Structure formats: C-alpha cells, structure tokens
Amino acid sequence: xxxxxxxxxxxxxxxxxxxxxxxxxxxxxxxxxxxxxxxxxxxxxxxxxxxxxxxxxxxxxxxxxxxxxxxxxxxxxxxxxxxxxxxxxxxxxxxxxxxxxxxxxxxxxxxxxxxxxxx
Numbered sequence: 001x002x003x004x005x006x007x008x009x010x011x012x013x014x015x016x017x018x019x020x021x022x023x024x025x026x027x028x029x030x031x032x033x034x035x036x037x038x039x040x041x042x043x044x045x046x047x048x049x050x051x052x053x054x055x056x057x058x059x060x061x062x063x064x065x066x067x068x069x070x071x072x073x074x075x076x077x078x079x080x081x082x083x084x085x086x087x088x089x090x091x092x093x094x095x096x097x098x099x100x101x102x103x104x105x106x107x108x109x110x111x112x113x114x115x116x117x118x119x
Contacts, residue, residue, distance in 0.1 A: 004036045 008029040015025035048056075 004040045006033050006036050008033050 008026075011032065012022075012025040012029035015028060016022060020028070
C-alpha cells in the first residue's frame with residue numbers, strides 16, 4: 001500500500017502558531033492525515049511506476065514487431081494468391097483465343113469449301 005508522508009505535529013504546530021486553538025489544530029491535523037491516507041490507499045496504488053511504463057513499452061514494441069511480421073506474411077500470401085489468379089486468367093485467355101482461332105479457321109475453311117463447290 002502506498003503512503004503519503006505527513007507530519008501531523010508540524011502541521012498542528014503551524015496551525016497553533018497561526019492562532020488556532022490547540023485541540024482544533026490537533027483535530028485538523030488528524031483529519032487531514034486520514035484524508036491523505038485514504039487518498040493514498042485509493043489513488044496512489046493505481047499509479048504506474050517507471051517499471052510499469054517500461055514493461056508496457058517493451059510489450060508494445062513486441063506487439064508492434066509481431067504485427068509487422070503478421071502484416072508482411074499476410075501481404076505475401078495475398079501477393080501469391082493474386083499471382084496465381086493472374087496466371088489462371090492468362091491461361092483462360094490463351095485457351096479462349098486459341099479456341100476462337102480454331103473456330104474462325106473452321107468457319108473460314110467451311111466457307112472456302114462451300115464457295116469452291118458452288119463455283
């Protein structure tokens with residue numbers, strides 16, 4: 001548990017020197033000590049230390065490196081899939097062009113033979 005150093009005697013003596021009655025000065029010092037103690041118990045334990053921040057920084061650096069590696073891997077996989085699709089598309093286009101050429105040649109041949117018989 002974190003604590004705040006608070007000198008109640010010094011505080012009450014200062015109040016007494018300012019003209020505050022003894023009992024009131026002592027009561028105020030004790031009350032302030034309780035408030036500070038409660039504050040310390042509730043708030044100071046939640047504060048991050050330098051060590052906490054360093055650990056967080058290291059964790060973030062580690063996560064950033066993992067994210068970078070993962071992103072590079074995903075990008076490479078996407079690139080390979082795209083290359084495969086492009087190769088498939090190229091093969092499909094070649095098949096279509098060759099098929100169209102064969103059909104065109106057959107049609108032209110049929111027309112030439114038809115004209116040769118008819119002429």
